[in-house]
Amino acid sequence: MHITHLTAVCSQAGGPLHPVQLLVWFLAAYNVLACILMGYDKLQAIRGGRRIPERTLFALALTGGSLGILAGMLSFRHKTRHLNFRLRVPAMLLLQIWLLYRYL
Secondary structure, three states, X not given: OOHHHHHHHHHHOOOOOOXXXXXXXXXXXXXXXXXXXXXXXXHHHHHOOOXXXXXXXXXXXXXXXXXXXXXXXXXXXXXXXXXXXXXHHHHHHXXXXXXXXXXX
C-alpha cells in the first residue's frame, strides 16, 4: 500500500489517528502478544519444549506489556508461584498506569 493511498484512506475514515490513539492501539496489540507468549510458554512447559526466557517475559512487561503478562499469569496459571513475577509484574503495571495518567 502506497503512503498516499493510506493517507486517502485515513482521510475518508475521519482523518489520521491522534498520537494518543496510536499509543493505545500499540499497547493493546503489545499486551495481546505478551499474553499469547505467556500461554505459549506454559504450553512449552507442559510439553517439555523450548521455553521463553524469564528475562524476555520481564522485558515485555517492563516495556509496556505488563497487563498482558499479568493476564497470562492469571489465565494460564503460569509463573504464579514465582515471587519475582507475583511482585514485579503488578508493580510494573501500577507504574505504567501512573505514567500514562501523569503524562497523557
